[in-house]
Amino acid sequence: MSLPVILLTLAGILCVLYGIMVFLLRSGTNFYAVWLALGASFLLLGCLTRIRFWDHLPKIARTLLLLVLTAGLFLFCLCEGFVLRGFHSTAPADLDYLIVLGAQVREDGPSAVLKYRLDAAAEYLCQNSDTLCIVTGGKGSGDAVSEGEGMRDYLIKIGIDPARIIVEDQARNTVQNIQYSMRLMSSPDAPTALVTNNFHVTRALALARKQGLTDVYAVSAPSTLLYLPNNMFREFFGLTKDFLLGNL
Numbered sequence: 729m730s731l732p733v734i735l736l737t738l739a740g741i742l743c744v745l746y747g748i749m750v751f752l753l754r755s756g757t758n759f760y761a762v763w764l765a766l767g768a769s770f771l772l773l774g775c776l777t778r779i780r781f782w783d784h785l786p787k788i789a790r791t792l793l794l795l796v797l798t799a800g801l802f803l804f805c806l807c808e809g810f811v812l813r814g815f816h817s818t819a820p821a822d823l824d825y826l827i828v829l830g831a832q833v834r835e836d837g838p839s840a841v842l843k844y845r846l847d848a849a850a851e852y853l854c855q856n857s858d859t860l861c862i863v864t865g866g867k868g869s870g871d872a873v874s875e876g877e878g879m880r881d882y883l884i885k886i887g888i889d890p891a892r893i894i895v896e897d898q899a900r901n902t903v904q905n906i907q908y909s910m911r912l913m914s915s916p917d918a919p920t921a922l923v924t925n926n927f928h929v930t931r932a933l934a935l936a937r938k939q940g941l942t943d944v945y946a947v948s949a950p951s952t953l954l955y956l957p958n959n960m961f962r963e964f965f966g967l968t969k970d971f972l973l974g975n976l
Contacts, residue, residue, distance in 0.1 A: 732774075733774050733777050736777060740767045740771035740773075740774060744768070746767075746957065747762070747767060753954075804964055808960060808963075808964060811929075811931075813930060814929030815927075815948060817926075817929050817933075817946040819946065823856065823859050824860065824913075824914070824918040825860050825909075825919075825920040826861045826862065826922075828846060828861060828864065829922060829924045829932060830866070830899060831875065833877075837882060845924055846886075847949070848947050848950075849861055852921070852947055860892055861892055862895075862912055863893060864899050866900050868900075874897035876895040876897035896909050902932055903939065903975055906932075906935055906936050906939045910940065921947050922946050923947045925950070926949065927963055931970065934970075935970065
């Protein structure tokens with residue numbers, strides 16, 4: 729087999745295996761299916777390359793296909809570059825509010841992704857005693873309780889004063905997380921930071937500014953290295969979707 733066929737086949741197998749791993753590890757979403765579809769696409773491309781399918785296409789078809797693939801790759805790299813810019817975001821001291829964006833809550837407590845957010849929020853709250861914390865998120869199909877309630881319980885358990893925690897328990901997505909949290913704030917101009925994982929910072933900040941938060945920062949929480957490719961890839965689709973919907 730030629731080198732392109734070998735590389736495409738290997739890429740397809742790796743994508744399929746990674747998708748199966750994400751599924752087995754209960755990531756909380758169905759995005760694993762995208763990895764399976766991507767893997768199948770690479771394997772198909774490998775087969776088509778092996779039988780020299782592209783040589784039988786008209787030159788204009790090959791040129792258009794190359795342009796589409798190049799444009800898609802450029803857009804993907806551009807989006808991922810923006811995502812990487814938010815990886816080490818920090819917020820100034822003494823903000824009025826932290827908004828901890830919701831993620832999956834399981835029967836035994838917050839998911840790993842959400843624990844990272846809550847631990848980052850707790851660290852900031854311990855260092856800034858006047859800051860209030862809004863924990864936001866409704867009850868999803870895979871959640872034992874609402875995300876807001878689960879986050880409140882976790883923060884109280886690790887020592888945060890309940891009087892500093894404001895629960896929002898209706899939001900179903902990041903836009904609603906921000907919209908509903910703003911209703912609980914004294915003013916949209918109040919200095920505020922979003923607390924979310926590093927891969928989500930760029931989109932979350934853009935959504936917050938679009939919704940009207942004028943003095944907004946981010947506290948970047950870590951993420952699980954094993955899930956990072958999945959989360960980074962998913963952010964590409966998230967940014968594209970929110971751009972097309974006018975949310976950014």
